[in-house]
Amino acid sequence: MSKGGVEVRRKGFEHERELARRLFKEGFAVIRAPASGAKVFRLIYPDVVAIYKNKVLVFEVKAYSSLRVVYIDARRYERLMTFAERSGGETYLAFKLIGTGEWRLVPFTKLEKTRSGVYRCGIGQLEIAEKLEDVIARVKRGQGHAHVSRTPT
Amino acid sequence: MSKGGVEVRRKGFEHERELARRLFKEGFAVIRAPASGAKVFRLIYPDVVAIYKNKVLVFEVKAYSSLRVVYIDARRYERLMTFAERSGGETYLAFKLIGTGEWRLVPFTKLEKTRSGVYRCGIGQLEIAEKLEDVIARVKRGQGHAHVSRTPT
Numbered sequence: 643m644s645k646g647g648v649e650v651r652r653k654g655f656e657h658e659r660e661l662a663r664r665l666f667k668e669g670f671a672v673i674r675a676p677a678s679g680a681k682v683f684r685l686i687y688p689d690v691v692a693i694y695k696n697k698v699l700v701f702e703v704k705a706y707s708s709l710r711v712v713y714i715d716a717r718r719y720e721r722l723m724t725f726a727e728r729s730g731g732e733t734y735l736a737f738k739l740i741g742t743g744e745w746r747l748v749p750f751t752k753l754e755k756t757r758s759g760v761y762r763c764g765i766g767q768l769e770i771a772e773k774l775e776d777v778i779a780r781v782k783r784g785q786g787h788a789h790v791s792r793t794p795t
Numbered sequence: 796m797s798k799g800g801v802e803v804r805r806k807g808f809e810h811e812r813e814l815a816r817r818l819f820k821e822g823f824a825v826i827r828a829p830a831s832g833a834k835v836f837r838l839i840y841p842d843v844v845a846i847y848k849n850k851v852l853v854f855e856v857k858a859y860s861s862l863r864v865v866y867i868d869a870r871r872y873e874r875l876m877t878f879a880e881r882s883g884g885e886t887y888l889a890f891k892l893i894g895t896g897e898w899r900l901v902p903f904t905k906l907e908k909t910r911s912g913v914y915r916c917g918i919g920q921l922e923i924a925e926k927l928e929d930v931i932a933r934v935k936r937g938q939g940h941a942h943v944s945r946t947p948t
Contacts, residue, residue: 673840693883696882697883730849
């Protein structure tokens, strides 16, 4: 891996850690992915998993300084969806707007598969997305997950 | 850390990985603790967390070649109990009998606090403990967790 790649990954951890801490402060049990090892053990490691009284949230973390289209490769997408199905939880793209402290959450089920096979989250989806605090409040009220039907897999 | 300490830890990972794989094969979503980093981020990292349709199992892994008394220090015990409370799950001591492929599971709520403040699991408790496959079957049948009342914390 290039030095640039390492640097990007290190920064990624900072955002994952911020998300983990916010959820922890809100009373969730939180687990962050190992810094490495996913390849070693071939298990599925989401960036962050947060559990509140049996409700499971699975997060794929992205952080940019402005809203932009995000792509998730098919293998990663399917692994995280499998994790969610097994756990009974929901997987979210957690998009951090760097500098604002704001997180927008888009359920993976709302991402569109492109012709090239990757999953896409458009800027429009991010604009109308729930914010982290809204999802936290909804889960803590016991109103379950996002108001979307799961796509069959 | 001494070389010996590193070696012991490495072996510990092998047992955690075996437990993780068995649960994964049974359809659980499974997360293993990071190889390091717990100290860095100050979050609570159980050795293994396994989730099956919103039912959360938290494991502290010990492995020995024969049944023996196990002690869990108070700080570790309390952190794992907190994790279980937040997540709505149950924490187990997962005792592997090396060489037999057998795992005995004792709910943390059944451990006794000693005068010196550590938590103790006696040999008698291990002898009558549920086996891993029994706990898996119970959870998958949807019959919830161990038939024990939680001790107030």
